[in-house]
Amino acid sequence: MTVSKTCAVMYAWLPLIVQGTVMTVVVSCCALLIGLCFGVIFGIGNCNRLKHVAWNWFINFYVVVIRGTPVYVQVLIVYYALPDVTGINLNALEAGVIALGCNSIAYVTEIVRGGINTVPGGQWDAAYVLGYSQIKTLALVILPQTLKNILPALINEVTALLKESSILSAIGLLEVMRVAINISEKTLDPMSVYLGIALIYLGLTTSISLVAKKIEKMLEVGHDYH
Amino acid sequence: MITTKNLTLKFKQATILQNISVTLHKGHITAFIGKSGAGKTSLLKCLANLYHGFSGDALYQGKPLNSLTTQQRVHAVGFVFQQFNLFPHLTVVQNCVQPQVTALGTSQQQAQKKASEVLACLGLSACEHVYPNQLSGGQQQRVAIARALVLEPQVLLFDEPSSALDPQATQALAQVLKDLSKTGITIGLCSHDVVLIKELLDCVYLIDGGTVVDQHYMSDGALCTTSLIGQFLGKLEE
Numbered sequence: 164m165t166v167s168k169t170c171a172v173m174y175a176w177l178p179l180i181v182q183g184t185v186m187t188v189v190v191s192c193c194a195l196l197i198g199l200c201f202g203v204i205f206g207i208g209n210c211n212r213l214k215h216v217a218w219n220w221f222i223n224f225y226v227v228v229i230r231g232t233p234v235y236v237q238v239l240i241v242y243y244a245l246p247d248v249t250g251i252n253l254n255a256l257e258a259g260v261i262a263l264g265c266n267s268i269a270y271v272t273e274i275v276r277g278g279i280n281t282v283p284g285g286q287w288d289a290a291y292v293l294g295y296s297q298i299k300t301l302a303l304v305i306l307p308q309t310l311k312n313i314l315p316a317l318i319n320e321v322t323a324l325l326k327e328s329s330i331l332s333a334i335g336l337l338e339v340m341r342v343a344i345n346i347s348e349k350t351l352d353p354m355s356v357y358l359g360i361a362l363i364y365l366g367l368t369t370s371i372s373l374v375a376k377k378i379e380k381m382l383e384v385g386h387d388y389h
Numbered sequence: 390m391i392t393t394k395n396l397t398l399k400f401k402q403a404t405i406l407q408n409i410s411v412t413l414h415k416g417h418i419t420a421f422i423g424k425s426g427a428g429k430t431s432l433l434k435c436l437a438n439l440y441h442g443f444s445g446d447a448l449y450q451g452k453p454l455n456s457l458t459t460q461q462r463v464h465a466v467g468f469v470f471q472q473f474n475l476f477p478h479l480t481v482v483q484n485c486v487q488p489q490v491t492a493l494g495t496s497q498q499q500a501q502k503k504a505s506e507v508l509a510c511l512g513l514s515a516c517e518h519v520y521p522n523q524l525s526g527g528q529q530q531r532v533a534i535a536r537a538l539v540l541e542p543q544v545l546l547f548d549e550p551s552s553a554l555d556p557q558a559t560q561a562l563a564q565v566l567k568d569l570s571k572t573g574i575t576i577g578l579c580s581h582d583v584v585l586i587k588e589l590l591d592c593v594y595l596i597d598g599g600t601v602v603d604q605h606y607m608s609d610g611a612l613c614t615t616s617l618i619g620q621f622l623g624k625l626e627e
Contacts, residue, residue: 285474288468293463
C-alpha cells in the first residue's frame with residue numbers, strides 16, 4: 164500500500180523531484196571538488212615527511228575546528244553570519260557549496276595525510292636515491308600508492324557529503340530534501356514522500372559505491388609491499 | 390672513490406656514528422660488519438646522502454657528496470635497500486624505466502632499451518611485465534640491483550643484501566657482486582653473512598658502538614683469527 168502510494172506521489176511530483184535531485188548532485192560535486200583540491204594539498208602539507216611548523220599549526224587548527232563543530236552550524240554561519248562580517252551576500256547555493264566544501268576539506272585532509280603516512284618511508288628514500296625531486300616523488304611514487312589506501316575512506320566521504328547536503332534545506336536551497344519537505348507539506352503524506360526521497364539517496368550512494376568498487380578492482384594489481 | 394673523514398652522526402642526544410674514517414676504493418668490494426645497531430646501515434645511508442645532518446666529510450672523488458647535483462649524485466652512488474623498496478604500483482620494467490626518465494631525462498625508448506638489457510643480464514627478461522609482489526625475494530633483489538644499475542652508478546651500496554635470501558640465492562648474489570666488481574663498479578655493503586663476506590671482500594671494517602674498531606685489507610694476507618674482525622666472524626660462524 165505504502166509502496167504504491169509512494170510511487171504515485173513520486174510520479175505526480177516527478178519534475179520537481181528530478182530538479183531537486185540534480186541540485187543535490189551539483190552541490191555535492193562542487194563541494195567535493197573544493198574538498199579534494201584543498202584537502203589533498205593540506206593533507207600532503209601535513210604528512211609526516213613534509214609537515215612544517217609554518218603551516219602545520221594552521222592545518223591542525225582548521226581540522227580541529229571543522230571536525231569539532233556540526234556541519235549544520237557551519238552552514239548557518241556561512242549563510243547568515245558571514246555576509247554580516249564580509250559584506251558579501253551569498254545565495255543559498257553559493258553558501259551551501261562553500262560550507263560543505265570547507266567541511267569536506269578537513270575530512271579529506273585527514274584521509275590524505277593518513278594515507279600518505281601509511282606508505283613506507285623506504286619508498287621516499289628509494290625515490291631520493293634514484294634522483295626523484297620531492298614533487299616527482301609525490302606525483303609518481305607516493306600518491307599512486309596512497310590512492311589505493313585511501314579510496315574506501317574517500318568514498319565514505321563522498322557518500323557522507325551527499326547525505327549531508329540535505330542539511331542545506333535549512334537555508335532554503337531547493338535540493339531534494341527541501342523539495343520533499345515542500346511536497347510533504349502540500350500532500351500531507353510525509354511517509355510516502357520521505358520514503359521515496361530515502362530511495363533516491365540510497366540509489367545515489369549505491370551508484371557511488373559500485374563505481375568505487377570498479378576503481379578499487381582496477382587498482383588491485385601490484386601494490387603489496389611484499 | 391668514496392671517503393669519509395671524521396664522520397659523526399647524531400640524532401637528538403644519541404650519537405649514532407663517531408669519527409668514522411673509511412675509504413671505498415674503485416672496483417673493490419668493501420664490507421662493514423658489526424652487531425645489530427652498531428651503525429652500519431646509518432653509515433651506508435650517509436654515503437648515499439640519505440642522511441644530511443652529519444659533521445665531518447663524506448667525499449666522492451674529493452668533492453663533498455652533498456654538493457653534487459642530482460644527476461651527478463645518481464651517477465655517483467646507487468643504493469640497494471635491505472627491503473628492496475621497489476615501487477609496488479609499477480611493473481619490473483617500469484621500475485627500471487621511470488628513474489631514468491625522471492632523474493636523467495632519458496627518452497622513454499632509450500630507457501626501455503637500457504632496462505631490458507640490464508634485466509636480461511640479471512636473468513630477469515621473463516619477469517619484465519610482472520609486479521614486484523609477484524616475484525620471489527631473490528628476484529626482487531635482482532630487480533632492485535637492475536633499477537640501481539640502469540642509472541650507471543660508479544658506487545653501489547648494499548644494505549644487508551643476503552638477509553632475505555636462501556643459501557642458493559645468496560650464492561647467485563655473490564656471483565652478481567663479483568661480476569659487477571669486475572666491471573669496475575665500487576661496491577660497499579653491510580652484512581652478517583660470513584659466506585658472503587669471506588668469498589667476496591677486498592676490505593672489511595668492523596664497526597662497534599658507532600666507531601670503526603678494526604679494519605683489514607685482504608691484499609695484506611689471510612685474516613688473523615685473533616684480530617677483532619677474525620673473532621667477530623668466528624662468532625658468526627658458530
